[in-house]
Amino acid sequence: MRIIDVIDHANVAADELVWREPQGGSGDWRMGSQVIVSDSQAAIFVRDGQVLDMLGPGRHTLSTANLPILSGLIGLATSGRTPFPAELYYVNLRDMPQVGWGTNPPIVLETPGKGLGVVLLITHGVVDIGVDDAMLFLKQYGIRRPSLYLSDIKDRIQSMLLGEIAQLVGKSGAQSVPDANKVLSELEGAMLVQLNDKFKSLGMRIKAFESNPFTVKNVTIDELRDYVSLDVWERARMTSARATAMEDAAKNPGMGGTLAGAGVGFGVGQQLGNAMAGGNPQMEAMQRQMEQQQMMMNQMIQQMMNQNIQQQSQPQQAAAPNPQTKEEVQALLDNLDMKLANGEISEQIYTRLHDKWAQRLKELGG
Numbered sequence: 001m002r003i004i005d006v007i008d009h010a011n012v013a014a015d016e017l018v019w020r021e022p023q024g025g026s027g028d029w030r031m032g033s034q035v036i037v038s039d040s041q042a043a044i045f046v047r048d049g050q051v052l053d054m055l056g057p058g059r060h061t062l063s064t065a066n067l068p069i070l071s072g073l074i075g076l077a078t079s080g081r082t083p084f085p086a087e088l089y090y091v092n093l094r095d096m097p098q099v100g101w102g103t104n105p106p107i108v109l110e111t112p113g114k115g116l117g118v119v120l121l122i123t124h125g126v127v128d129i130g131v132d133d134a135m136l137f138l139k140q141y142g143i144r145r146p147s148l149y150l151s152d153i154k155d156r157i158q159s160m161l162l163g164e165i166a167q168l169v170g171k172s173g174a175q176s177v178p179d180a181n182k183v184l185s186e187l188e189g190a191m192l193v194q195l196n197d198k199f200k201s202l203g204m205r206i207k208a209f210e211s212n213p214f215t216v217k218n219v220t221i222d223e224l225r226d227y228v229s230l231d232v233w234e235r236a237r238m239t240s241a242r243a244t245a246m247e248d249a250a251k252n253p254g255m256g257g258t259l260a261g262a263g264v265g266f267g268v269g270q271q272l273g274n275a276m277a278g279g280n281p282q283m284e285a286m287q288r289q290m291e292q293q294q295m296m297m298n299q300m301i302q303q304m305m306n307q308n309i310q311q312q313s314q315p316q317q318a319a320a321p322n323p324q325t326k327e328e329v330q331a332l333l334d335n336l337d338m339k340l341a342n343g344e345i346s347e348q349i350y351t352r353l354h355d356k357w358a359q360r361l362k363e364l365g366g
Contacts, residue, residue, distance in 0.1 A: 003028050003083055008036035009090040015150040017131060018142035019090045026085040031071075035060045040094040042134035045070050046087045051139055089142055091134040095207055096150060098126045101158055106217045107166045108228055111175050116236040120219065120227055121169075121180055125211030129157065129204060137203030157204075164195050181213045329361045 004027045009019050021027065026047075036059050037043045043055040045067065052069040064071040074084045102124035110118050131137045142148050165183075168191060174180045187195060187209050196206050221240050225233045323329045336345070336354055345353075 003030055004033055006034045006036070007088065008038070009041070010036075010038055012038070012041070012090075012092050012094075013149070015096065016092050016147065017150060017153075018092070018138060018145065018148035020142075020146050021088045021090065023146045026087050028083045029062065029086055029088075030083045031062050031064070031067075033062045035062065035088065037090070040092065042091045042093060044089045044091060044135060044138055046089060046138075046143060047073065047085070049143060051135055051143070052086075054135055089138055091131055091138055091142070093131050093134060095128050095130040097128045097208075099129050099150065099154075099157075100124065100126055101161055103162060104158075105162075105227060107162065107169060107180075107214075108232075109169065109174060109177075109180055110232065114176065116221075116224075116239050118224070118228055118232055118236055119177065120217040120224075121177065121214040122217045123184070123212050123214045125209070127161070127206050127210070128208040129199075129206050131203060132200065132205035133203035135203070140202050160198055160202075161195075164198050168194060177214050177216060184211045184214065187211070323357070323360075326361060326364045329357050329364065333357055333361065 004022070007021050009021060012019070035043050035055055037055050037057050039057050041057060043060075045052045045054075047070065050073075052073065053067045055066060060066055070084075070086065103122045106120035106122045108118060109121050141153055165187070168187070169180050169183050172179070172183045174183060183191070188211070192206065192209055195209065199206055219227070221233075221237050224236055228236070323332050333354060336350055336357075
């Protein structure tokens with residue numbers, strides 16, 4: 001048995017949080033042993049997993065006066081020199097500046113009536129962090145470990161930090177990226193107190209918080225599902241499908257002609273405006289007509305949207321039948337002619353398909 005007479009831990013690594021002496025586990029101590037504690041350190045005795053007495057900076061000769069809990073536990077007399085086993089943990093209380101953090105995963109912000117109704121916020125920054133309550137922190141993370149470094153709990157810190165930021169953004173009522181950035185700027189000031197509340201439960205503190213402005217993480221509709229709840233994703237998918245349908249309607253000559261035939265366009269608006277300006281008695285009838293036409297347009301767009309949703313939900317559609325006989329190939333060529341005439345396919349697509357199947361017809365002796 002080797003009695004520890006003098007112990008200190010002066011060589012503290014930059015990212016070190018806790019260091020145990022001896023490193024192998026319990027050591028043998030006695031009243032009269034000396035423990036040296038540097039500035040920005042706390043030394044805590046632990047026995048059988050129980051956190052006992054703490055010593056602050058200075059040179060301490062162990063006695064029942066400065067180890068009241070431990071001495072009571074082992075039943076030592078005031079002048080006792082009987083060795084006792086215990087672990088001594090040095091906790092680093094120095095601030096760790098410029099600790100990096102980032103939004104991984106991104107923060108979900110709902111934006112009702114804007115875009116898809118939801119955006120994914122991303123940013124990164126740094127915090128100054130440190131141990132505020134040595135005993136509480138040791139109980140949370142340090143006991144039964146020979147050492148503890150910032151990297152060992154950085155994921156936990158990151159998770160808590162992002163959770164608190166997301167909660168503060170949500171409580172603020174932010175519904176846009178600029179709104180969310182206002183919350184970030186406040187976190188660097190008055191709201192830092194709120195951010196610290198959760199970290200105090202771990203025995204830690206955040207003394208400074210810096211962040212770059214939020215930007216938006218661009219993802220596909222399918223990728224969005226990995227970040228949001230199912231109902232939020234369904235709403236976003238419907239919105240995306242509706243936007244795609246409207247875009248297809250604008251690009252599709254056939255659809256454009258259908259809408260024009262329904263009377264939807266600038267002409268109706270101009271007629272109604274002229275009627276209202278001139279006091280035309282037919283204004284109410286024209287307004288009803290416009291409402292009916294608007295309903296027709298909405299129905300058409302809804303049909304296209306439903307088709308898009310069905311295509312998204314069933315990405316692998318069955319292939320079209322492959323013509324085998326001369327009659328089937330000729331029917332396909334005739335159908336291509338009709339689609340070209342109706343503006344349903346481009347001339348480039350028509351030429352490519354026509355040449356392919358004309359060659360096939362020739363091979364069949366057509």
